[in-house]
Amino acid sequence: KKKMSEATKPLVCIVLGMAGSGKTTLLQRLNLHLEEKNKNGYYINLDPAVTQVPFGANIDIRDTVDYKEVMKQYGLGPNGGIMTSLNLFTTRFDQVIDLIDSKSNQNGGLDYVFIDTPGQIEIFTWSASGQIITESLASEFPTCLLYVIDTPRTTSPTTFMSNMLHACSILYRTKVPMVLVFNKTDVVSPDFATEWMKDFEAFQSALDQSDTESYTTSLNRSLSLVLDEFYNTLSYVGVSAATGDGMDKLFESLKAAEDEFERDYLPDLNARREAIAEQIKKAKEIGLAKLMKDVKLTAEEDDKK
Numbered sequence: 001k002k003k004m005s006e007a008t009k010p011l012v013c014i015v016l017g018m019a020g021s022g023k024t025t026l027l028q029r030l031n032l033h034l035e036e037k038n039k040n041g042y043y044i045n046l047d048p049a050v051t052q053v054p055f056g057a058n059i060d061i062r063d064t065v066d067y068k069e070v071m072k073q074y075g076l077g078p079n080g081g082i083m084t085s086l087n088l089f090t091t092r093f094d095q096v097i098d099l100i101d102s103k104s105n106q107n108g109g110l111d112y113v114f115i116d117t118p119g120q121i122e123i124f125t126w127s128a129s130g131q132i133i134t135e136s137l138a139s140e141f142p143t144c145l146l147y148v149i150d151t152p153r154t155t156s157p158t159t160f161m162s163n164m165l166h167a168c169s170i171l172y173r174t175k176v177p178m179v180l181v182f183n184k185t186d187v188v189s190p191d192f193a194t195e196w197m198k199d200f201e202a203f204q205s206a207l208d209q210s211d212t213e214s215y216t217t218s219l220n221r222s223l224s225l226v227l228d229e230f231y232n233t234l235s236y237v238g239v240s241a242a243t244g245d246g247m248d249k250l251f252e253s254l255k256a257a258e259d260e261f262e263r264d265y266l267p268d269l270n271a272r273r274e275a276i277a278e279q280i281k282k283a284k285e286i287g288l289a290k291l292m293k294d295v296k297l298t299a300e301e302d303d304k305k
Contacts, residue, residue, distance in 0.1 A: 177257040
């Protein structure tokens, strides 16, 4: 295989965000935008519990794993069912990589691959399966993260800081470029958020407007200093998935993220490639072994009944 920098490969964008931030609606808008620009997109749904996928997924986890059946078979709740379904799908994720690679080598190729993740963000970002999927993709294709933020719900300094901390932790865990996407700009302008990121004193003034100097307010003041460097290295854009406003700027940010991946992340990735491959292999073996053990125990229990 050619090295990534020597071959034309699609940019893989993993879409993350809190429940209700508008990830799925944004993917639908991205699909429409690419069609208007005569660009080729490929869409993957990794949320096994979603009822409808409006963007027309090329690969859908629901075609492979029955979320409700997993809950029933393993006696799990909703979150446990989603995580187990994702774990099961991850054991065959190498087939997903092959499908993307095959499609990108066909006539016309692919320009972008967009991946929708579960609404329960921690299921993907803090699980072994999420790490395996991210590193597997980054090992084969230029990869970035789209962290979608619900702008109307982020007008509070405390909520804003919570979102920034989450984004920061994800960035340093995944080690791939990230673009902050302030969604729903048709409802609330993200100007307040961009000002807080650019001007430390503006955020301090917003905190001063709170009624009391609580522990949370004091903590937010300290954290805003800590995250100042994080803001300086981060790309962010305001969009409206409902109206399509800001889509051109979003794709400009994606191009910058792809360049950043090639320039800053790829050399480190190549240096760690063997270690990452071994880590992915071990994680798959452990996950598959645990899965087979669970299946065996379930079968034995059924036999006893």
